Amino acid sequence: MIHSYPLAVFMLFVAMLCWGSWANFQRLASVSFIRFYINYSIGIFLAALIILGIGFYYVPAMMSDSDKFSALGFALLAGLVWNGGNILLTKAIRLVGMSVAFPIGIGIALIEGVITNYIAQPSANVYLLFTGVATIVFAIFIDAYACYLRDKSKHAAHGSKIGIFYAVIAGLILGWVFRILMISMTKPEHISAFSAVPAFAFGVLLSTLVLGYIYKNKFKNSNERFKAKSFGYSIAAGLVWATGLSCVLFGSAAAGFAISDALSQGATMVAALWGVFLWKEFASYKKTWPLLALGFVSYILGLGLVIMSHYFS
Template sequence: MYIIETYSWAVACAVITMICWGSWPNARKLGRSTWRFELFYWDYVMGVLLVSSVMALTWGAHGTQGRNIWDDLQLANTSALLSAAAGGVIFNAGNILFMAAIAFAGLAVAFPVGAGLAMVLGILVNYIAVPAGSPYFLFGGMVCIVLAILLSAAAYRRQAQQLNKPPLKGILLAISAGILFGFFYRFIAASMATDFSNPQPGLLTPYTAVLFFAIGTVVSNLLFNTLLMYRPLEGKPVRYSDYFSGSLRDHFSGWLGGAIWGLGISLSILCAGKVGYAVSFGLGQCNAMIAAIWGVFVWKEFKNAPAGTNRLLYGMFACYMMGILLIIGAREN
């Protein structure tokens, strides 16, 4: 299989993860505006599975290092496979709760609560489990990124035409999503060997782990998304037959969005073998900066924002950059 051997290449892959995780929602814009999210989401999880399978059958099946996916599957313990799949179930539940939080409380509340909590929990949990990197740089970067998320929320609040007190339900949903996001990565990491080049029998290589993570996401979607279809957050219930009324463009938007996110998780897990899980997850969670770049510079979401909003945005980008540099600098000597 192919593994990452240098710190610089690992950091580059983590940055690509950040770009993927911050860019995939743009694929939603390729489909019709009337194409329901519940239907989009079926194609999204299939896109994640597709990319995970391609990565496993190419990079994971060839090369002279580590263990190829076929040998990995033969030697894998059931507990390791279930742990990776559980990561997919937890992520999927968190992702749907996060969408619900946005619907009830708005982006300005859901994002800092959900993403901020996920950032803090994810770095803490993964660093405690595998303490790789300088804690001063790592946690300093975490603080900068949390501050950036708060500045982003303040900018969205100023942009809003009417600011109503967010309902408690929305805040609780965002907290629940953040907790799940903070823990899903650890389940994938726990299923894998500590040394990718000489993996222990029974534990998984990155490609097998991500593949079973994707399988867990797809299988759990049969329950989670079905419930969402029949009990939608907004609008009328959706039927399975409605999925087949979509155009190729509608379905492609979901496949592309899932493929982009799936590439991100594959590279994130792969580079964790060199930089550590806490650093890899922390850099990936800077995806909000990429999403903000799309919103500010491409979609012009703040074009008519009130005076003073630009200062918040500049401060947000400055904090993100400082946080990214500190996390990259967490490298152990």
């Protein structure tokens, strides 16, 4: 495990980059959502197996984790809970758009996650931590408002209360994922991150396969053909996301649970940066550029406050 706070913060920044970047592969994979999601879950599981193999090689003592059924069960439960929340959030995005659903869902998850994890482990300056979190949430909603202005006509056409409801429920569910995972790693009979990641990934894969079975008729009636490139992009998305999860778990011991959750959830703004500079989503909407600049500056300020909260605890 990592015991250096600067190294832990670096790991959390890597996690933020991973969680804010995996969706790029979804845009590149020209397949239906359900097919992408199944392959994406397989990618997460493959990455978890690699982590497990590294653990067996470098930390032989972790073999004893196989007997800790309660802790493994919590990690698996976290995977099931995360997948349920993530699927609801995806539904919300399809109904009301990313600019509305994503900030609501992730914003609620961020606030709830930091509160629950701080209560469990108050290891940072509460004023700096929550001021930083509030600043990050402000940045997320500034970005959301810029997206709303860009897509105003689309939202008017397909806005839906049920979509907002899905986003709220998704946020409430996702806010508990990190806390459940941390229980598996802090119980008296706890497991290491090398074991928690595979158990989590198995929960994701298991629930995704159930989802695939529910939608099996869509596969039978679909004329969609196998595309190696799209399959590769889908798997890569899962590998990248699971790498982010691993970095969060390895860095959480030194950084603390609340700080780890706050920094990693800042991935929303990383995704926004990709949208602006890679996908040119705002190239024709220059009126939103000052808002985007304000959001990014607020985001950096919020991250700085969250990081500094450790030194003033």
